[in-house]
Amino acid sequence: MKRILGTFSLALVIALVWAYEVPAQSWELIYECDKFPDDPALGDEAWVPYNPAGIESSDIAKITPDGELHFTDPDNMVRFFMRDHDDLENATIEARVKCLSQSGAYYTACLEIKDGGQTTGLGLFPGHISFAGKTEHFVDMTEYHVLRIVKTGADTMVYVDDEMVIEGPAGLSDDRHCPTFGSGSTGGAAEHYWDYVVYTTAGAFTPEELPNYFISSQAVESEGKTATCWGTLKSR
Numbered sequence: 001m002k003r004i005l006g007t008f009s010l011a012l013v014i015a016l017v018w019a020y021e022v023p024a025q026s027w028e029l030i031y032e033c034d035k036f037p038d039d040p041a042l043g044d045e046a047w048v049p050y051n052p053a054g055i056e057s058s059d060i061a062k063i064t065p066d067g068e069l070h071f072t073d074p075d076n077m078v079r080f081f082m083r084d085h086d087d088l089e090n091a092t093i094e095a096r097v098k099c100l101s102q103s104g105a106y107y108t109a110c111l112e113i114k115d116g117g118q119t120t121g122l123g124l125f126p127g128h129i130s131f132a133g134k135t136e137h138f139v140d141m142t143e144y145h146v147l148r149i150v151k152t153g154a155d156t157m158v159y160v161d162d163e164m165v166i167e168g169p170a171g172l173s174d175d176r177h178c179p180t181f182g183s184g185s186t187g188g189a190a191e192h193y194w195d196y197v198v199y200t201t202a203g204a205f206t207p208e209e210l211p212n213y214f215i216s217s218q219a220v221e222s223e224g225k226t227a228t229c230w231g232t233l234k235s236r
Contacts, residue, residue, distance in 0.1 A: 025210040028200040029083065034067035037081040037182075047081035048178075052186075055079050060183055069194040071109065073183045080110065080182035083199075088115040090204040093179050094148040096195035096214050099124040099141040104188010106130040111197075112180040113151050120149055120156045121180075124192055131158055137165040144195060146212050152204040162207040 036057040037047035060079045061071045095111050102108055106123025113120045123130040128138045148159040158166035179199045198213045
């Protein structure tokens, strides 16, 4: 990710980077949102689209000049993205995302883990996030936030900017085995931007155990110069 950081942001990043040790855990897949998720250029790291009626990614989203995946999500269209995994009993998924509008069911704009029995999912709205359509946490989602779902068996913790805000059991049943994100409903329209999506199926990790990708992908030198850590940099 490339970032342009103000004085306050620089100080925050310095403090957080110094607070974290390099973790033994790592993200299994890092999607930077600078290409469509199903772009063949991603090779083995491409996502599989849910593709009813031959809808293309470009029909519902675009890549911005800053390297964001921008869903314009017209009404009566749906396109979310999946990656199949046999075992999602303990898994972690994180995204930096914002949502400007949402007019449908909670999964119209969604970030989820489907383990073959249940869907552990977040719905995105401009003024809040919704966990499994049952529990809400109010936050201004018209600005970027780092959202994390930590799944341990049937139990789930949801973090916003490294703060745990929701804890509870998973939600709807689903026979798929996959991390999922994108536009999940034809019955509503939404506009949302995605900066990155990362996940691991190796375990259920808190931010202390596996630092969020936004922080851990950059390090700041004491002179105020930005240097690459173990990620790339994306400007805003």
